Amino acid sequence: MTAVEPPRERAPTWPGYAEVLGRAAATGRGPDGTELERLRSFGEQVAAEGTTLRGLVVHHLSRARETWPAGTAEDDRVLVAVQLSVEALCEGYERAQRLAVRQQESARREFVDDLLDGRGDPVRLPERAERFGLRLSHAHAHAVATAEGPTPYAEGDSVPRRVERAVTGRFGERHVLLTTKGGRMVCVAPGGERQVLRYFAQRAHAAAGGGRVAVGRPHAGAGGVARSYEEALQILDLAERFGLEGPVLHTADLLVYPVLTRDRQAMAELVQATLGPLLEARGGPEPYLETLTAYFDAGCVTTRAARRLSLSVRALTYRLRRIHQLTGSDPTDPRQRYPLQTAVIGTRLLSRPDRAEHVP
Known part of the structure; x- marks a missing residue:
């Protein structure tokens, strides 16, 4: 029973293919270096023209069968020539594909940078x-x-x-x-x-x-x-x-x-005016700034803030009273709380974690 061949994709043939196969059958000599490079170049060319790799390989295998010299059925020299030729075609094809991928990646990277940096041509x-x-x-x-x-x-x-x-x-x-x-x-x-x-x-x-x-x-x-x-x-x-x-x-x-970072000078003045008196506190301002931060982050709930600082409620309440005495602003009073909270935020905005100085 004769096998039914599926329809093949149309693909071009490398011009020197029949000559290489005939010479291999007659002399045993396969394609030389120049011919292999021409095969690679041909693979690149047909890749650029849209021929698929499968179509290229199947076509050249079919051509090898059609041009198989008579009386060489058991001689593998032609098959060696076919193998070398197809490998060279594939190398050239893959070379073209790699170049296309690199160009696509480069274009994509350039587009991403232009898009996210806002520097691309707004028309293009x-x-x-x-x-x-x-x-x-x-x-x-x-x-x-x-x-x-x-x-x-x-x-x-x-x-x-x-x-x-x-x-x-x-x-x-x-x-x-x-x-x-x-x-x-x-x-x-x-x-x-x-x-x-x-x-x-x-x-x-x-x-x-x-x-x-x-x-x-x-x-x-x-x-x-x-x-x-x-x-x-x-x-x-x-x-x-x-x-x-x-x-x-x-x-x-x-x-x-x-919004708070837009006017650094005004923020610095607010921090100094509101929290500056804490500089005079014994032990420095850090414990009081930590207390205010924890208190505000806890939603002004004393028990929750005390847990965050690993303090007793009594110790936390003492610190809040001391802050009131030093700054004149009571952090437990909703009417006086906002300037203190804004100033505490300002100390973070004005001092990067990797800098030695702190505000105030």
């Missing part, structure tokens, strides 16, 4: 974005996951790949961009599809075994993407300085912090 950027599944005419928001561990995230690392597979597997690849920048994972999604960002945050947190995710507010257009990204980075920085709790932080919920 939306056109470039279409290639990567984004429509910048819509509002977009960002979620940025910090990398916890000995090394930052990089493109192609196992954790970003795992998160990307999870997100695209659930929501598809259109209108969502996942990448890395500055050692962090970044997800860009339409502002109206917050479920994408929520799921990204969950998967990023789980895949890293911890870490923190910040979500910027949605803003319209290409410039809005950069603005949302900058907001998310700012919240990550503030979360690090303030020890803000929670794996996912939303810029919209923490707008008071960026």
Whole structure:
């Protein structure tokens, strides 16, 4: 029974193929170095023209069978020539594929940097974005996951790949961009599809075994993407300085912090005027600043704040009275509490953790 061959994809033949096979059958000599390089170049050429690797290989195997010299059925010299020729074709084809991948990766990296840094051509950027599944005419928001561990995230690392597979597997690849920048994972999604960002945050947190995710507010257009990204980075920085709790932080919920940082001179004056008297306290201002921080973070509940500081309620109450005496402001009085709380926040905003000096 004759086997029925499936239809084959049309593919071009390397011009010197029949000559190489005939010579191999007659003399036992396979393709030389020059011919192998020509085969590689031909493989690159047909790859660029759209021929598939399968089509190229199947076609040349078929041509080998058609041109098989008579009387050499048991001689493997022709098969050796076929093998060398097909290997060279595949090497050239794969070389073209690697070049295309590198060019695509380079174009994607350049686009990501232009998009997130806000420096791309505002006219061409939306056109470039279409290639990567984004429509910048819509509002977009960002979620940025910090990398916890000995090394930052990089493109192609196992954790970003795992998160990307999870997100695209659930929501598809259109209108969502996942990448890395500055050692962090970044997800860009339409502002109206917050479920994408929520799921990204969950998967990023789980895949890293911890870490923190910040979500910027949605803003319209290409410039809005950069603005949302900058907001998310700012919240990550503030979360690090303030020890803000929670794996996912939303810029919209923490707008008071960026507002307080806009006028550093006014904030410094408020800190000095409100908390300056604590400098005269015996033992320095640190115990009182820690007391105020714990008290405000505990929602002004004395028992909870005392537990956070490992103090008795009586000791904490004494410190609060002493703060009242030194500053003239009673932290337990709602009417006097706000300046103190704002000034305590200001001490964190005005002093980075990696600096030696502290305010006041």
